[in-house]
Amino acid sequence: MDSADLLDLLGNANRRRILQLLAHKPCYVTEISEYLGVSPKAVIDHLEKLEAAGLVESRVDEKRRKYFHIARNLRLEVNVSPYEFGTKSAYPASAVDVTTCRYVSIETAVTDGDDGDADTTELARQLDRLQDLETELSMAQRWVHGRLTEVMEALTEQLAGEDSRLLSDVLSALAAGSGTVDELSRRVEAPPEVVAEALHRLAEEGVVVHDGDEWRLPD
Amino acid sequence: MDSADLLDLLGNANRRRILQLLAHKPCYVTEISEYLGVSPKAVIDHLEKLEAAGLVESRVDEKRRKYFHIARNLRLEVNVSPYEFGTKSAYPASAVDVTTCRYVSIETAVTDGDDGDADTTELARQLDRLQDLETELSMAQRWVHGRLTEVMEALTEQLAGEDSRLLSDVLSALAAGSGTVDELSRRVEAPPEVVAEALHRLAEEGVVVHDGDEWRLPD
Structure with missing residues (x-):
């Protein structure tokens, strides 16, 4: 597609x-x-x-x-600027994961934001490097997107049982930041009492901890 | 929006x-x-x-x-997976550029693709790190998008004159990879003779070079 x-x-x-x-x-x-x-x-x-x-x-x-x-795992990116209207869609390929470190530790020499006195040649070179950087970041995100799905799958499998999906969602919501039952309930869009029960079950397994009303992943 | x-x-x-x-x-x-x-x-x-x-x-x-x-400089990202349907749109802020190196040199400890024996706690932690990584990559991409626009603007300004936009487009197309007049003509969607003339003008200023029929940015 x-x-x-x-x-x-x-x-x-x-x-x-x-x-x-x-x-x-x-x-x-x-x-x-x-x-x-x-x-x-x-x-x-x-x-x-x-x-x-x-x-x-x-x-x-x-x-x-x-x-x-x-059924699908995919990412769409759209860039709009006075000089660009670009759309790109891609399927995350876990096959790229071995090379991922390369993408993320890309050269950042282009990051000096000062082109006050850059000449045309230098600007053209910057353009070249920025386009490469854009491609590499996009690849890195495809990889992250694929890994996120794999981890969610593995979690859902491990938390086997009827409500494994809910438990995974609660964990995913906690991964995005600690919160109270009410906050987490809004994030996973499930009633507070259901989320509270899920949290207590996860706490029994040592997967989540709480300080007072605040729930979080263990350090 | x-x-x-x-x-x-x-x-x-x-x-x-x-x-x-x-x-x-x-x-x-x-x-x-x-x-x-x-x-x-x-x-x-x-x-x-x-x-x-x-x-x-x-x-x-x-x-x-x-x-x-x-008029606008913006980016849209859509993630689709069995566990996610997320959309995110953002304006590139050049104000974030000072901190960019941080985003790009993010921790890549999550990159071991093997979760064969990861327990639930470890998976939850991976989820957490992957979500952070996704956010940072997204910030880095916003910055790159903003910089690309700035560089295109600076280029258009430097190549002052009636066809500064065409010259910038030709340079941008070359930044994406070297090519013959015909290839570049397709990339910028302009007639080959117009592109050839633009290339010769850019070559006079030393901004582009060619090896036979192949045009490229200087090393």
């Missing part, structure tokens, strides 16, 4: 809301329809477009209910 | 084509309409939407012709 197709898909607010929901948990049509306040017919139409693009897949559970989930 | 508004705007192929055109050079309505094969009325409608969002601006030249150009 190229950037144009992806932008066409993401240019619709309801499709974005469906993806937000599915990133949270796999859902069936009625669920999505009720959550969005949109007719099942419209939801099916959006899901068909997302499926056709390979962004979403479905599987049928033992009760013969069809669940949809996000 | 938030990511949702930006995605709504970019979800339209003709608006994307208008932005592509304006990134190349400021244009007036009839020009855009002819280039796109779209009615002037439709072009005006798209331009109004882009102007309302602050993405595009216009100015009137001495012949009272209204030229449109891209």
Whole structure:
């Protein structure tokens, strides 16, 4: 899927809301329809477009209910400036991970922000280096994006059981910063009592700790 | 402008084509309409939407012709994975440049791709570090994007004259990699004879060199 197709898909607010929901948990049509306040017919139409693009897949559970989930791992970057309108979409390839250190420790000689007296040749060289830097940073982010997904997968697997997804989400929310039950509840969009129970279960396993009301990952 | 508004705007192929055109050079309505094969009325409608969002601006030249150009410098990033649907848009702030080295030389301890025997606590920590890394890379990219625009501006200024924009575009295309006149002509979307003349003028100033048919920036 190229950037144009992806932008066409993401240019619709309801499709974005469906993806937000599915990133949270796999859902069936009625669920999505009720959550969005949109007719099942419209939801099916959006899901068909997302499926056709390979962004979403479905599987049928033992009760013969069809669940949809996000199938793809991808990143889109758009740059807009008076001199540029560039779009780039890419799939994170874990195959690039061996070389990652190279991307992140790239030359930063271009970082002196002063071009007051740079001549044209020097500016052209800076342009060259900045374009390389942009490419390398983009590669590094593709790698990070791929690794994040792998770690989330591994977490979900380790926290096996019915609510492994919720536990992983709570951990992911904590990874973004410590917080109280109420704050974490807003971050994972789940009721406070559910989040509180998840935190206590994770604390029993030593995966999270708390200082008073503040929950965090152990140091 | 938030990511949702930006995605709504970019979800339209003709608006994307208008932005592509304006990134190349400021244009007036009839020009855009002819280039796109779209009615002037439709072009005006798209331009109004882009102007309302602050993405595009216009100015009137001495012949009272209204030229449109891209007004904003911004970046949009979208991450899609089974666990995430995240969009982020940001304006590159040159104010962050002093701290840039920090972002680019970030800790890469997370880069061992092997979580075969990582326990839950270790995975949660990796998640934390990866999220930090993602944020820092994103900041570094905003900075690069801002610097690229500044360098293009400085170049356009130095190559003063009627076709300074074309000369800058040719330099930018060369910065992305050496090439023959025909290749560069495709990259900047200008006729080969125009590009050849630009290259010879740049060569006179020592800004570009060539080995046979291959043009490049000097080492």
